[in-house]
Structure formats: structure tokens, C-alpha cells
Amino acid sequence: MNKYILAPVFLVSVIVSWLIWTNSPEYIRQGGPLLVLGLTILFLALTFATERFVVLYRTGGRGSVPQFVGGLKQSVRAGDIAQALDICKRQGGSIANVIGAGLQRYQHEKPSTADRKELLAETRRAIEEANALEAPHLEQNLTALSTIASIATLIGLLGTTIGMIRAFRAMSHAGAPDATQLALGISEALVNTALGLFTAIFGTVLYNYFTQRVDRFRAQVEETAFEVLQLLELRKES
Numbered sequence: 001m002n003k004y005i006l007a008p009v010f011l012v013s014v015i016v017s018w019l020i021w022t023n024s025p026e027y028i029r030q031g032g033p034l035l036v037l038g039l040t041i042l043f044l045a046l047t048f049a050t051e052r053f054v055v056l057y058r059t060g061g062r063g064s065v066p067q068f069v070g071g072l073k074q075s076v077r078a079g080d081i082a083q084a085l086d087i088c089k090r091q092g093g094s095i096a097n098v099i100g101a102g103l104q105r106y107q108h109e110k111p112s113t114a115d116r117k118e119l120l121a122e123t124r125r126a127i128e129e130a131n132a133l134e135a136p137h138l139e140q141n142l143t144a145l146s147t148i149a150s151i152a153t154l155i156g157l158l159g160t161t162i163g164m165i166r167a168f169r170a171m172s173h174a175g176a177p178d179a180t181q182l183a184l185g186i187s188e189a190l191v192n193t194a195l196g197l198f199t200a201i202f203g204t205v206l207y208n209y210f211t212q213r214v215d216r217f218r219a220q221v222e223e224t225a226f227e228v229l230q231l232l233e234l235r236k237e238s
Contacts, residue, residue, distance in 0.1 A: 013043035030184050031191030034159045038195040041155065045148045045203045048141045052210050059138065059217055061093025069224055072099065076231045081107045094134045098221050099228060101130035106232060120233055127225045131218075138214045142207060149203030156196015163189025 017039035021029060028035070061068060068091045075084035081103055088100030105126035106119065113119040167185030 009047050010040070010044065013040045013047070016043060027187055028191060030187035031159065031195070032162065032188045034155065034162065034188075034192055035195065038152065038155050038159070038192060038199065041148055041152050042195070042199045042202070045145060045152075045199060045206065048145050048148070049206045049210075052141060052145075052206075055140075056138065056210065056213050056217075059094040061091035061096050063091055065095065065220070068096065069227075072224075073227060073231060076103075076228055094138065094217065095221055095224065098127055098130040098134055099224055102127035102225065102228065116233075120229060123232065124225075124229060127229075131221055131225075134221075135214075135218070138217060142210055142214070145203050145207040145210070149200045149207060152196045152199035152203060154196075156193045156200070159192020159196065160189045163187070163192065 014036065017036045020039055021031075021033075021036050031038075068087065071087050072084055075081075075087060085100055085103050085107065088096040088103065102123045106123040109119055109122050113122070163185045165185070166188060170185060
């Protein structure tokens with residue numbers, strides 16, 4: 001996510017979190033102002049997750065990926081590189097971009113390269129370069145999700161500690177404990193702990209899910225690239 005977009009998103013998250021806290025039931029408000037920070041972290045996790053869902057949904061392109069790969073291999077097998085490039089352009093998405101970069105290099109270098117092994121090596125190099133450019137785009141904000149999961153746990157623990165300090169202060173009064181302050185301290189501890197744990201679990205699950213999606217995409221690109229290179233190597237020259 002662009003840093004110029006992140007700043008307004010963070011500001012809106014803080015404002016919305018403050019409004020939710022001030023308009024929540026009494027037992028939620030007893031979580032204290034620290035709850036605003038916890039809600040802000042949760043909203044940021046939701047924002048990053050939504051952005052990753054959209055990006056990873058678009059990696060496959062406009063149509064069915066299996067149909068795209070089937071049509072691509074059929075064109076390469078027939079020696080029609082121009083048609084294969086057209087299929088990549090119409091499909092769009094990260095997979096088509098990576099394979100299309102290799103085919104474009106193959107088509108460009110073929111007239112001037114007599115050595116077939118060198119031609120295939122150039123094609124493979126172009127695919128690897130394109131894949132290296134696509135990978136950071138797919139992994140963007142995954143570190144942020146992992147960090148949010150860790151921070152949420154610490155914020156929940158901080159809220160627990162502050163709440164327990166208030167509870168023990170209420171119990172330390174001479175005579176009968178201050179029941180109101182004791183209840184406030186326990187509520188602050190439990191509400192912040194619950195929110196911190198929920199956000200940490202949510203962020204961790206999303207991080208693992210998106211990481212698995214990226215790994216699966218890489219495996220699919222490598223498999224498709226290998227099959228295309230094999231077809232280019234084995235097909236008969238026309």
C-alpha cells in the first residue's frame with residue numbers, strides 16, 4: 001500500500017476507533033483509551049487484508065488460469081509464439097506477465113541467435129527477471145500483517161497490566177477495597193486482552209493464508225514456465 005494512502009487510512013482508523021469507543025456500552029468503555037489503539041490496529045489489519053485479497057485475486061488475470069495455461073501450451077507446441085503472446089496479453093495478471101516476458105524475449109532473440117541453448121537460456125533469464133519483479137508486489141504488506149499480529153498481543157498485554165495495576169491499587173486502600181475502581185481495573189484488563197488476542201489471531205491467520213497463496217502462485221509460475229521452456233526446446237522447427 002502506498003505510504004500516501006496509508007496515512008489517511010491510519011487517521012480514519014483512529015477517528016472511527018474513537019467514535020466506537022465513546023459510543024460503546026459501559027463495559028466496553030471501561031477498557032480505557034488504550035482500546036482506541038487496539039481498535040486502530042484491528043482496522044489496519046482489515047485494510048491490509050482487503051488490499052491483499054484484491055491483489056492476489058488479480059494475479060490470475062481476467063479468465064480461467066487452467067484454460068489460459070492450456071491455450072498457451074497449445075500455441076507454443078504449434079510454434080505460434082505470436083498467438084501465445086496475444087493470449088498472455090488478453091489474460092493479464094502476474095502469471096501471464098511472467099510467461100509473456102519470456103516469450104517476448106524468445107521471439108526477439110530468435111532471429112539473431114543461432115545457438116538454441118543460448119536462446120532458451122535467454123528466455124529462462126527473462127522469465128526469472130519478470131518473476132523477481134512480480135514477487136515483491138505479491139508479498140507487499142505481508143510483513144505489516146505479521147507485525148500487527150505481534151503488536152496486538154503486546155497491546156493486549158499492556159492493557160492487562162494497566163488494568164491489574166488499577167485493580168491492585170483499589171485493593172490496597174485501607175479498610176474495604178474500592179469496589180468501583182476494582183471493577184474498572186478488571187474490566188480494562190479483560191477487554192484489552194480479548195481485543196488484543198482477537199486481533200493477533202486474525203492477523204496471524206491472514207498472514208499464513210496470504211503466504212500460502214503467494215507460495216502457490218510461485219509454484220504455478222515455475223511449473224508453467226518449465227512446461228513452456230520444455231515445449232520450446234522439444235518442438236520441431238518450422
